[in-house]
Amino acid sequence: MAAIDVSEVQKFILSTPPFSNLSTAQVTTLLTGISISYVRQGQTLTLEGEAATLHLIRRGACEIRTPKGALVDQIADGECFGVSSVLAQNPDGLEIVAMEDSLVYRFDKASFLTVIAQSDAFALFFKHTRHHRSRKLLRTQSGDINTPALQLSTPIEQVMTRQLIQAIPEETVQVAAARMTEARVSSILIVAGKEEKQRLVGIVTDRDLRSRVLALGITADLSLAEVMTGEPATLLPDSLVMQAQTLMSEHNIHHLPVVSAEGLPVGMVTAADLLRHQELSPILLINQIHRQASVDSLARVCKQWPILIVNLILTDMKPADIGKVLAAVSDNLTRRLIELAIKTLGEPPMAFQFLVFGSQARSDQSLGSDQDNGLMLSRAPTQTEEEYFAALASFVCEGLGECGIRLCPGNIMASNPDWRMTAAQWRQVFSNWVTSAAPSALLNASIFFDIRCVYGDDESVANLITEVQKDVAKNSLFLASLTRSALASKPPLGFFRHFLLESSGEHKHQLDLKHQGLALINDIARLYGLACRTYRVGTIERLEQAIREKLITPDTARNLIDAWDELNGLRLDAQRRHWQSSGKASAYLDPSVLSPLERKHLKATFATIKDAQEIVLQRFARGYA
Amino acid sequence: MLGCLITRYKRWRRDKLSEKRPWQEWEYLVLDIETSGLDAKRDHIVSIGWVLIKQGQIQLDSAQHLLLDGAQVDASVGIHLITDGDLEDRGRREESVIRYLRLLLRDKVLVMHHSPLELGFLKSWWRQLKQPSLSISWLDTLAIERTKAARSSQPIQEGGFRLAPCRMRYGLPEYQGHDALTDALATAELLLAQVAYQGKGCRLHDLLQMGGGHVILGSKQTLKR
Numbered sequence: 001m002a003a004i005d006v007s008e009v010q011k012f013i014l015s016t017p018p019f020s021n022l023s024t025a026q027v028t029t030l031l032t033g034i035s036i037s038y039v040r041q042g043q044t045l046t047l048e049g050e051a052a053t054l055h056l057i058r059r060g061a062c063e064i065r066t067p068k069g070a071l072v073d074q075i076a077d078g079e080c081f082g083v084s085s086v087l088a089q090n091p092d093g094l095e096i097v098a099m100e101d102s103l104v105y106r107f108d109k110a111s112f113l114t115v116i117a118q119s120d121a122f123a124l125f126f127k128h129t130r131h132h133r134s135r136k137l138l139r140t141q142s143g144d145i146n147t148p149a150l151q152l153s154t155p156i157e158q159v160m161t162r163q164l165i166q167a168i169p170e171e172t173v174q175v176a177a178a179r180m181t182e183a184r185v186s187s188i189l190i191v192a193g194k195e196e197k198q199r200l201v202g203i204v205t206d207r208d209l210r211s212r213v214l215a216l217g218i219t220a221d222l223s224l225a226e227v228m229t230g231e232p233a234t235l236l237p238d239s240l241v242m243q244a245q246t247l248m249s250e251h252n253i254h255h256l257p258v259v260s261a262e263g264l265p266v267g268m269v270t271a272a273d274l275l276r277h278q279e280l281s282p283i284l285l286i287n288q289i290h291r292q293a294s295v296d297s298l299a300r301v302c303k304q305w306p307i308l309i310v311n312l313i314l315t316d317m318k319p320a321d322i323g324k325v326l327a328a329v330s331d332n333l334t335r336r337l338i339e340l341a342i343k344t345l346g347e348p349p350m351a352f353q354f355l356v357f358g359s360q361a362r363s364d365q366s367l368g369s370d371q372d373n374g375l376m377l378s379r380a381p382t383q384t385e386e387e388y389f390a391a392l393a394s395f396v397c398e399g400l401g402e403c404g405i406r407l408c409p410g411n412i413m414a415s416n417p418d419w420r421m422t423a424a425q426w427r428q429v430f431s432n433w434v435t436s437a438a439p440s441a442l443l444n445a446s447i448f449f450d451i452r453c454v455y456g457d458d459e460s461v462a463n464l465i466t467e468v469q470k471d472v473a474k475n476s477l478f479l480a481s482l483t484r485s486a487l488a489s490k491p492p493l494g495f496f497r498h499f500l501l502e503s504s505g506e507h508k509h510q511l512d513l514k515h516q517g518l519a520l521i522n523d524i525a526r527l528y529g530l531a532c533r534t535y536r537v538g539t540i541e542r543l544e545q546a547i548r549e550k551l552i553t554p555d556t557a558r559n560l561i562d563a564w565d566e567l568n569g570l571r572l573d574a575q576r577r578h579w580q581s582s583g584k585a586s587a588y589l590d591p592s593v594l595s596p597l598e599r600k601h602l603k604a605t606f607a608t609i610k611d612a613q614e615i616v617l618q619r620f621a622r623g624y625a
Numbered sequence: 626m627l628g629c630l631i632t633r634y635k636r637w638r639r640d641k642l643s644e645k646r647p648w649q650e651w652e653y654l655v656l657d658i659e660t661s662g663l664d665a666k667r668d669h670i671v672s673i674g675w676v677l678i679k680q681g682q683i684q685l686d687s688a689q690h691l692l693l694d695g696a697q698v699d700a701s702v703g704i705h706l707i708t709d710g711d712l713e714d715r716g717r718r719e720e721s722v723i724r725y726l727r728l729l730l731r732d733k734v735l736v737m738h739h740s741p742l743e744l745g746f747l748k749s750w751w752r753q754l755k756q757p758s759l760s761i762s763w764l765d766t767l768a769i770e771r772t773k774a775a776r777s778s779q780p781i782q783e784g785g786f787r788l789a790p791c792r793m794r795y796g797l798p799e800y801q802g803h804d805a806l807t808d809a810l811a812t813a814e815l816l817l818a819q820v821a822y823q824g825k826g827c828r829l830h831d832l833l834q835m836g837g838g839h840v841i842l843g844s845k846q847t848l849k850r
Contacts, residue, residue, distance in 0.1 A: 006676075006688050008800045008807055036683035038795075038817035059798045101796045101821070103814060106682070 009034070009105070012058060016078045018125035022115065026122075030115050033108025038101070045096040045104075047085035053109040054126075055082045060102025067093045074099070083126045086112060156244055157237040160258045160267035164184045166191050169201060169225035173213055176204055176224055187255040189265050190228045200265045202228030204492035205255050234259045237266055240324055244269050245283055246332075261548075282308060283323050286332045295399045298336065302403035305329065306579060309367050313576045319568035320364070320540055327363035331356075331454045333403055334373075334396065338455050341395040349385045351378045353456035357412060362522065362538050364568065367575040368585030370406040371397065372447055374419035376426055376460060389420055410444060427467055434471040434478045440517070442485045449526055452537050465535045472530050479527060483620040486523035487613050491606035492516045510588040513571040520609050521564045524616050528552055531620070539564055551619075560612050563605045570602070644762075644830040648820055649681030651829050653764070655736040655813035656730055657805045658743055665745035669693075673722065674806030675734070676813050683813045683819075690806035691722050723754050730761055734829065734837075738788050740765035740811040744840060751843040758843035762829070766791065766815045768836025773819070791815055795822070 013019045022030065039045060039060070047053075061076040067430055072094060075081060082094055086109055086330075114284050165183045167176045169190055176188050177441045190202035212227045213220065221402045233247055234257050244256055254271040285301070285308060292298040308329075336352060358372040359365045375393055393414035401407045414420055421429065430623055434447050449468075453461035453523060492511060529535065529542035532549050536542045540561050546552040571587045578586040593598060662668030670693055677687035737743040740763060751759075770791050771837040774781045782788065788811055789799065795818035800807050820827050 006685060006806060006810060007802050007804075008798075008810065011801075012798075032686060034685040036685065036814065036817070037681065038797075038814065038821045040821040043821075059796060101818065103797060103818075276719060 012036055012078075013056075013105075016056070018122050021121055022119060026115050026118055029118075030107060030111050032111045035106050037104050037106065037254075039098040039104055041101050043096050043098050045098070047082050047094065047096065050109075051082070051106065053082055054080055054086055054107040054112045055096075056080050056105040056107070058103040060098060060104070061100045062102055062104075063097045063099050065095050065096065065097055067095065071550055078178050080126070082106075115511065155237065156235050156239045156241060156258055156269055157267070159241055159244075159273050160237070160269045161273065162267050164189060164265055164267070166198070166265070167204075167224055168192060169223060169228065171224055172220065173204075173209065173222045173224060173227060174220035177209060177220070177318040180206075185268075186270065187268065188224075189257055189268070190224050191265060197264065198259055198262045200232070200234065200259050202230045203232040203255060203257055204228045207254075232257060235269065240321060242282060242325060242328060242379070243300060246286070246328055257328040282312075282329055283327055289329070289332050289336050293340070295337070295340065295395075295402055298333070298399065299402040299404075302333065305404055306367060306585075310576050310579060313572045319565055319572055320538075322366070322572060323362075323364035323538075323568075326365040326369075327360060330360055330365060330400075330405060333405075334400065334454050337393070337399040337403075338397045340399070341392045342397065345388060345391055349381070349388060350585075351456060352376060352389065353453045353458065353461055354414065355461065356452050356454050358450055360445040360454075361450040364522075366568075366572055366585070366587075367579050368406065370408050372408050372410075372412045372413070373397070373414045374426075375414040375421070376453075376456075376464075377420065377422045378460070380422055386417075390415070390417065393420060412447070423464065426464055430464070430468045431471055434468065434475050438481070442481055446482065446485070446523065446526060449530060450522075450537055459599075461595075469530065469533070469535060479531060480621040482530070483527055483616055486520070486527060487617060487621075489515070489520055489523075490613070491609040510590050512566055512587060513574060513589050514587040517606065517609065518564065518571060520613070521560055521567070524560065524609075524612050525564075527616055527620055552615075556612055556615060557610045563608045566601070566605050631772055640762075644833065645828055648827050648829045648832060652733045653678040653736050653813075653816070654733045655683075655809050655816065656743065657737065657808035657812060658746055659805045660742075661747055663742065665742075665749045668746075670746055670750060672805045674804060674809040675725070675726075676727075676806070676809050677729075678736075678813055678816070681731050681817070683810070683817065688803065688806060688810065693719055693722065719750075720754060723750060727756055727759055730759060730829055731846075733761075735763040736812060737763065737765055738791075738808070738815065739767045747842055748840075756843045758841050760839065762833060762837060762839050764816065764837040766812055766819060766836070769819050769832060770836070772835040773822075788812065788815065792818075795819070806834045811819050 010027070010031070013031065019027065019030065036058070036067070039062075045051065045055075045062075057075060057077055057079055059077055060356045061074065062081065063074050064081055066072060067120040084094065113252040116126070136147045163183065163185075165179060165185050165187075169192055174590060180186070180188050181606060187205040189200055189201055190203045190204060191198035191492065193199045202224070204227060208227055210230065212218075213222065232250050232255075233253065235244055235247065237258055237260065239258075247256060248254060248271055257265055258269060260266050285304060288301045289298065290540075292301055309622070312325060317325075334354060334356070353376040355374045355376055356372065357374065360371045360372065373396075377389065381389060387591055397407065397413045397415040407413065412419060430448070433442060433448075451461065451465065525539040525542040525546075528546035528551055529537070531551055532545045534545055534549070536545045543552065543557040543561055547554050548559045570589060573591045575585045575587055578584055578588075591602070594602065654675055654677055656673065658673050659671040660668050661671055670688065672692045674690045675688070677684050679687075744763065766788075767786050770781075770786055788808060792811060792815050793799070795815065797811075797814050797818060800811055820832070823831060
């Protein structure tokens with residue numbers, strides 16, 4: 001029996017996409033067999049039997065959940081559910097839980113299928129809905145790690161206490177203790193300098209008062225300067241929760257002052273503040289790494305790593321933050337391997353530094369990043385000592401390889417004797433690069449200028465960087481050469497602003513997001529980074545530093561940062577998809593999978609890089625490409 | 626005579642027992658009428674709208690909207706019992722509508738919002754058209770709402786028991802139209818909401834106690850004649 005017009009129902013259906021695009025006859029068909037039910041908040045609807053059909057929420061809100069209760073989607077007035085129960089027999093066993101009291105229309109399955117068969121647009125809409133949901137479903141299936149990872153990327157700013165309890169070094173312990181008691185805090189910041197510009201010079205905690213004052217029976221008239229911890233470890237407001245945790249466990253402290261880039265105190269983070277973030281998975285992985293006593297067991301633990309990365313990507317964590325988390329994991333893995341090597345080989349005959357270059361140094365690793373590293377020795381080794389370090393280096397590099405950080409195809413590894421040098425030799429090598437400025441010499445050397453120390457006293461590395469920067473400042477030709485070598489790769493914008501794609505090989509007609517996009521921005525940022533007085537190693541940090549030192553206009557820098565974020569996001573997502581489907585991490589993107597809008601966006605992104613290349617060329621190479 | 630009594634007793638017992646079954650095992654006819662005035666004796670029914678509830682769900686296909694005043698029966702009204710001849714003759718048209726309604730009501734619970742008016746008109750309509758008597762159970766969503774308010778001792782403002790404010794309390798959408806069918810649908814949705822708020826295992830018995838009863842449409846006198 002055909003339904004008669006029930007005006008309120010019809011009015012609603014006709015104003016709701018995709019129904020609004022149906023013909024009158026199709027609407028009539030669809031309306032045939034509709035039933036209406038009312039669902040109480042908290043009630044669950046299963047999509048089985050007669051209910052395995054399309055539903056439309058007339059009024060209310062529902063959640064789509066997996067049988068295990070993980071959230072797939074939230075829907076409200078005018079939105080549909082049950083599509084996959086018709087089109088794919090609800091393979092995921094999804095359930096609908098009412099979040100509000102809801103009035104729900106249930107369509108007749110046969111009527112729905114009839115209209116699906118008649119209208120392509122209508123069918124397409126539901127296909128999209130289904131894909132959209134299954135994407136979300138995919139995300140929720142990694143559920144357990146989701147939320148912690150999000151918490152992990154929380155900037156410290158959002159966790160810290162902003163209430164600043166301060167004292168000056170000349171004040172007495174007694175005054176400080178009274179102030180702490182009054183404010184009910186367990187630490188006090190010691191600041192010095194003019195008002196409004198008081199810099200952090202130290203910190204005094206409850207523990208300090210106990211161990212440095214009371215336990216020694218010292219008078220409470222003592223000045224704070226005598227008991228405080230001077231130049232304490234600090235965090236920047238945009239540091240991640242995870243960095244705070246690492247710092248605390250490394251230094252065995254429970255209080256971390258947060259200071260602005262200018263060194264002014266802005267807040268305080270305590271271990272208690274971080275307590276709720278303790279069950280975080282990258283932290284868990286790091287802790288596990290530190291508990292392993294052999295390379296084999298490390299390799300086993302690191303099997304979780306790609307899963308962790310995929311999860312971080314799925315949680316929509318910011319690409320820059322993913323890079324920081326991954327850097328923390330690989331730094332800790334590297335350190336653990338060095339510790340294990342020392343256990344196996346015995347104490348090192350001299351102090352040394354383990355250097356990392358390239359992506360690990362810049363903290364922008366992703367799935368399938370390879371290792372680039374080297375050793376810095378404090379003096380020239382004897383034959384036996386050289387053998388010791390050769391053994392240590394191959395232990396670490398091979399260990400990293402077994403743990404999933406690929407060996408460097410260019411052999412830039414500590415296991416290569418070329419990259420095991422004394423501080424003086426490193427200095428010489430850099431100096432040669434900078435002063436000779438031969439383009440061929442620079443071709444493969446640029447990643448060495450992204451350098452970070454992950455093991456050993458980093459002062460000698462800092463000194464090296466200072467010396468290199470002095471050389472760079474004296475040799476303007478170097479930056480010009482580096483610029484020309486950097487500009488040898490162009491963003492894939494052809495003359496007609498069409499994509500220039502890899503035209504051969506496995507990735508024919510695909511876009512290499514890493515080498516045709518991200519690397520170009522990294523190159524530009526490196527140029528600015530080397531031109532800056534203050535050395536930064538991350539791409540975003542370099543660009544931000546360049547703004548501060550007025551080498552780049554804020555507009556250009558921010559556009560580049562946005563472009564980097566966007567490309568990195570696309571790359572991570574592409575890698576995640578490749579990894580999940582093939583177990584390989586490929587940064588190739590097939591532009592045909594992008595929507596026209598995304599494609600337009602991507603073109604604009606490449607145009608940004610191209611513009612920045614022009615600016616760099618003018619600035620560092622006087623326009624001579 | 627005794628056999629008749631036993632049969633009636635059995636039926637009564639069966640009905641009583643079945644009232645204890647879950648509410649959704651029953652079928653409901655939710656009805657709204659528009660009348661030319663408020664006096665069931667003088668005024669007449671202008672239009673009737675109804676919709677059925679089966680298995681706890683409103684079946685939209687069952688919706689009917691019948692105009693009795695004049696010859697303006699909606700073309701889409703698809704009652705097979707109304708003939709072309711009926712359209713010209715108000716009396717005969719009414720006759721077929723009431724026959725159809727009587728058939729439908731036989732095994733259903735009648736639901737209305739504010740029963741005195743509807744029941745009054747139905748009773749006198751039954752008498753006027755000399756219909757065989759029909760014993761039915763009925764529910765009044767207004768009465769149910771009033772009982773609920775009294776039980777929870779939540780005072781409800783004057784006018785708060787009209788259909789629209791009742792619906793609003795359950796988060797039901799606001800409807801623009803106020804014809805008999807829209808109001809019947811609105812009442813049906815309200816009943817679903819009220820039942821949902823009764824929690825699991827709501828029985829017809831519970832609803833009847835909150836706001837309902839039994840009525841015999843058409844007097845014995847009519848039957849005899």
